Amino acid sequence: MKAAPEREVDRSVSQTVKAQLALRDQILSGALRPGERISELQAVETTGASRTPVRMALVRLEEEGLLEAIPSGGFMVKAFSERDISDSIELRGTLEGLAARFAAERGVSARELEPLKECLAAIDELLRQVPISIESFSSYVALNARFHALLTELSRSPPLVRQIDRASALPFASPSGFVMAQSALPEAQQILIIGQEHHRVVIDAIENREGARAEAVMREHARLAVRNLRLALRNRTHLDLLPALALIKTATD
Amino acid sequence: MKAAPEREVDRSVSQTVKAQLALRDQILSGALRPGERISELQAVETTGASRTPVRMALVRLEEEGLLEAIPSGGFMVKAFSERDISDSIELRGTLEGLAARFAAERGVSARELEPLKECLAAIDELLRQVPISIESFSSYVALNARFHALLTELSRSPPLVRQIDRASALPFASPSGFVMAQSALPEAQQILIIGQEHHRVVIDAIENREGARAEAVMREHARLAVRNLRLALRNRTHLDLLPALALIKTATD
DNA sequence: CTTTCCTATATTGTATACATAACGCATACA
DNA sequence: TGTATGCGTTATGTATACAATATAGGAAAG
Numbered sequence A, B: 001m002k003a004a005p006e007r008e009v010d011r012s013v014s015q016t017v018k019a020q021l022a023l024r025d026q027i028l029s030g031a032l033r034p035g036e037r038i039s040e041l042q043a044v045e046t047t048g049a050s051r052t053p054v055r056m057a058l059v060r061l062e063e064e065g066l067l068e069a070i071p072s073g074g075f076m077v078k079a080f081s082e083r084d085i086s087d088s089i090e091l092r093g094t095l096e097g098l099a100a101r102f103a104a105e106r107g108v109s110a111r112e113l114e115p116l117k118e119c120l121a122a123i124d125e126l127l128r129q130v131p132i133s134i135e136s137f138s139s140y141v142a143l144n145a146r147f148h149a150l151l152t153e154l155s156r157s158p159p160l161v162r163q164i165d166r167a168s169a170l171p172f173a174s175p176s177g178f179v180m181a182q183s184a185l186p187e188a189q190q191i192l193i194i195g196q197e198h199h200r201v202v203i204d205a206i207e208n209r210e211g212a213r214a215e216a217v218m219r220e221h222a223r224l225a226v227r228n229l230r231l232a233l234r235n236r237t238h239l240d241l242l243p244a245l246a247l248i249k250t251a252t253d
Numbered sequence C: 001c002t003t004t005c006c007t008a009t010a011t012t013g014t015a016t017a018c019a020t021a022a023c024g025c026a027t028a029c030a
Numbered sequence D: 001t002g003t004a005t006g007c008g009t010t011a012t013g014t015a016t017a018c019a020a021t022a023t024a025g026g027a028a029a030g
Helices: A015-028 A041-046 A053-063 A082-106 A110-128 A134-152 A158-171 A175-182 A188-207 A211-234 A245-246 B015-028 B042-047 B049-062 B082-106 B110-128 B134-155 B159-169 B175-182 B187-206 B211-234 B243-247
Strands: A068-071 A075-077 B066-068 B074-076
Touching: A015 A041, A041 A053, A053 A068, A053 A075, A053 B049, A068 A110, A068 B175, A075 A158, A082 A134, A082 A158, A082 A188, A082 A211, A082 B082, A082 B159, A110 A134, A110 A188, A134 A158, A134 A175, A134 A188, A158 B082, A158 B159, A175 B082, B015 B049, B015 B243, B042 B049, B042 B134, B049 B066, B049 B074, B082 B134, B082 B159, B110 B134, B110 B187, B134 B159, B134 B175, B134 B187, B159 B187, B187 B211
Parallel strands: none
Antiparallel strands: A068 A075, B066 B074
16 A cells, blocks of 8 residues: 555646646746746646656747756756847747738638637727726737737648747747737837737738738738837836746846 | 666767657658657667657657647657648748848848858859769758858847747758758759859848848748749659658648 | 865656556447 | 447556766865
8 A cells, every 4th residue: 555645636637738837837927037947846846746747848848948958957947138039029920921921822711701800890899998907908918819829820831820839939929928018008009009900901911812911011010019029128117017027138137 | 686777878968869869760761650659668669768758859859840749648740741841941931031131130240151151152062063963962951951050040039040940840841851852853953053043142132231132032942942842742753862751641641 | 265176965867667548359238 | 240338458647766967065275
């Protein structure tokens, strides 16, 4: 007879997934500072999983780009420069531009565009109230992420979708990420409206099968987001709203 | 006293890396067919590593895109459609286009362009002999890969470099991959020369800080490669040269 | 007082044992 | 004869034990 296990296991999801989610949350919430070495034993304690699934999760997070392997062994939380983030946003916009081009060139039925338009309308509805409340802003973030995900899917290109997912793994490279960065700024309202205009144009371009125009507007969309992130980083008034900002190493670090 | 271990361990590289390289080789060499489930125990036998490093390697290969997780557990070798591959090439070209644009816009010193030009000249030298021998063709592949890697680095953008590396992990999405696909074709010679012309243009554009032109030529470069892959797949005369072609599922599969 | 070396401790890399779930096969019943 | 169910085997998911290395701290010597 073995000793009764102290650890209570949640069998509904795999331990590996549980550990991965828990660790990612710890990183993005700022509980683990960038540059900090992640102790496996500590991760075992906090996640409740055993060392093997924890290690698998660490490997996945490294591939995701949130962790960095230490040559002597183990992993540390990755730190990003401001340019890293803006490059990531531009990169994502470029990929989404390609997705939009694929969608336009390959043709999309009206039925497939329907969910996109619903998203668009729902966001329009949200933006009608000025100023936007915190609650409706979080719905905006969700709707915006959904719009981008749907748009990506329209490309019908699994490799591209996969790559865009990877590019979105980095905080702030994802649409919800940079949108959130804008939230605390007074200019946010205007920016969101311009973003909606971009969304409208890309749908129109896809409908009319204008690949180049669809691509161009998504890249412009990303450039808007980059300018915006810069602005958001200048006045760091929203660090409490978005702890993941701590991942960005500033000049003082 | 424990039994003497039969397994002889190679301590020069980590078991995880060894297993990853061995498994990738097995996949790309065609020893493991696409769709085939990878048995961990079998992998333990063939790689010489234990189950833990083998599992780590499997996770990494899944993130790399060569394996696919089976819902019920375990991994299988991923199969790619012809469109998956051509999309991957176009995707890579788009990313390299962005890299070239970054390089041009951010400025590159003459000293940094030197290795690129050396590469270019070396390839020119190789292409002088007609027809190209198999040996010099493999040097061409290496030089071409080096050129693309150097070009990527010029962007000075770690996130972009990382993403391009990821995109190159898929067979045939890498420059050496699609170049090899061309090797068995009679048109190869002409294509290589056009490719050199693209290389020349991109260097010139970067020197003159013409970001848009630099980007455009890299995307054109990728489109050439796509047309070429299609051609190569039509006459499947080179399956023996490039076993990884088996990863592409045809209509008959 | 500083520097270097040695030792001890802690943490990672690896191996293996155990538990659980899935798949297949055989048998029985309809 | 076909289908369904149950059992057995096999493989994966998880946990833990063991080994090796890196790091930090202390002691000794210059």
